[in-house]
Amino acid sequence: MNLAVLGFGNVARALARLLHQQRGAHPFRINAIHTRHGTACNVSGLSTDPEFGPPAASLEEVLERAKAQVLVELTTLNPENGEPALTHIPTALRRGLHVVTANKGPVACAYHGLRDEARRHNVRFLHEAVTMDGTPVYNMVRQCLPAATVTGFAGALNSTTKVILEAMARGHSFEEGIAQARALGVAEGDPWFDIEGWDSACKAAALANVWMDARTTPAQVDRKGIRQLTPEKLAEAAAKGKRIVLVSRARRTAQGVKLRVRAEVLDRDDVLASMHGTSNLLVLETDLMGQFGVFTLNPGPEQTAYGVFADLMEIARNS
């Protein structure tokens, strides 16, 4: 199966290594890698360390030259408008390509349109890796929760804020917390995307769009980040046996799906307070299966790449 990959950051590199390692049993072939800075293309498959030429003139040209059957969208997100993925994905779907993305933007900002576009062209639009790295979330609900409906959720889904809040609880400053998150490799290019709760809002919107038919966007999430918190407030909470965690919540109301991102003061025993460092956790509320959840421990680009791979396997299984 021929792939074209957009973006060549840590996740794309990890994916290239994983596909190379699995090539005997699962013959996916990366025929093109396209970034703003250059394009590598070989219709017989690229090496894991390909040589890039100048950037191709258009995505269409890349897909054509690569004879791609699947677009793997791994560009960096512009959180304000979901671009450039929001342009790339429909372009590929309209040409009859399946699309797999690890990019929150499209699912958070425009899920229904993309899903419907995929259906019109009888292809798949899959996005396992956008919320919990590679931990099965979207695929788990779709495949393992037959007839059940997700009625709400609550998640500690952002690593950067977790690292900053834990640093402050140990008496460090906000800035030292940011530095620690950077050192762990979890803070996005601009850490304020995490600190202001945008990342948590994107993930909440993505989950609610897919599971609760919310048809929402991150901007519509009732969102407040952690910038108002101080080491003093964290110490005060800790003295009471509490923890402060940035939580994304969704619930269904008579007025529709309500999404909220807040730094919540939780009992230490609350499951939402049980994750540390870069680990994330999600509690699902369902009609038929009660409450249960998933978590991911210290994930890295390899896990995100695995989430993309799981989607590719799902496409291959049904093609």
Added chain:
Amino acid sequence: MNLAVLGFGNVARALARLLHQQRGAHPFRINAIHTRHGTACNVSGLSTDPEFGPPAASLEEVLERAKAQVLVELTTLNPENGEPALTHIPTALRRGLHVVTANKGPVACAYHGLRDEARRHNVRFLHEAVTMDGTPVYNMVRQCLPAATVTGFAGALNSTTKVILEAMARGHSFEEGIAQARALGVAEGDPWFDIEGWDSACKAAALANVWMDARTTPAQVDRKGIRQLTPEKLAEAAAKGKRIVLVSRARRTAQGVKLRVRAEVLDRDDVLASMHGTSNLLVLETDLMGQFGVFTLNPGPEQTAYGVFADLMEIARNS
């Protein structure tokens, strides 16, 4: 699809209600319910509160009269020998019936034989509900972790011991802890099955048989329960910021898969120490997806019944 159900305890009753509620969209029909005390059978489907006659002479007779396509095995486990399920299941498989069970015994004691028997007869043997109530575990790994291998796991999988240890940590006696577990409805008929670690050993053996080709039994698990613990020991651990939890662990060694059940002294921040009351948690270690996990919050018979239902849906989807 015609079902014959063995056993009519809380899970079977919850399953009957669930199937009744879903009957419009998913036409599973319970045509027989068979217990030691009586048999109810109607080839056009039983009500959710059926009338029982005297027990049928044999399981074969029940399956025949019910025109059953699936056996749902929900009898009570004899942990020493896995009976009576271990007799029932091959009987049904050999007659070409699919089997779904919520009964740990067969998966813990005889998984490979049953799996192979099912393959020989081209039917399914599914068991989602045996370890984490209905939370997707077996189905999740089979369907959502393509090409990955589970290399080990660690779980806080037993509710009774969790309730007893938490009661002792609050200063109550062992016996008061047992009473609390009974009041919550989680202690098995004989709570010593949980206290001595047999339930945790059964669950570990089941997971290791399915995921790690362990071909083991609960008796082969290196098992120690919690009876040696006292309120004093729990208080001592708590004073050091620790928690004591009965943990089931599996790891692969040069000598094969090693399984261990122990009351472990864990940091309060350890994810295995994060569950309370009747909630359970499992961490999976994998080759391609790193470490991640699932947990179930305050499950009851409805969740276990949903696990059985999910297996029935899987069979219906592929039949």
